[in-house]
Amino acid sequence: MQIRSLRTTATAAMRAGRRGFSLLEVLVVVAIIVMLAGLGSFYVFREYERSQEKAAHVRAKAIAGHLQSWEMDHPGQDLQSLEQLTQGADARMKPDEVLDPWGRPYQFAKEGDVWVVSTSRNNMVINNVSPPRR
DSSP: OHHHHHHHHHHHHHHHHOOSOOHHHHHHHHHHHHHHHHHHHHHHHHHHHHHHHHHHHHHHHHHHHHHHHHHHHSTTOOOOOGGGGGSSTTOOSOGGGGBOTTSOBOEEEEETTEEEEEOSGGGOEEEEEOOOOO
16 A cells, blocks of 8 residues: 555656646747748649649640631631630630630740740740641
């Protein structure tokens, strides 16, 4: 019986000396969590930007295909804007598909037999598309 009471007394004495975490320990843990969150958000935003660029490439290729199709269906006519591809009975695209992931319209031009589709973001050319070989 006496052993139990000594053990209980020793545990109570240890608990009395240490009642929680010190302010320094809490600050260190919070600083570590903030650093990890900062690193994590950096990688998340970088991947988000890459996914937007990939979506822009995919949509530019689709637009170039629609431009080629329109050109074959309307020989000798000039396409004035991408909105022509979204209107009327000959609509090939939805109106929101002519905007890049940043909400700006794609630019397009025909240089010889090649369609050049680009976005206004840094004036970066996204896709050069040649006509299909016959």
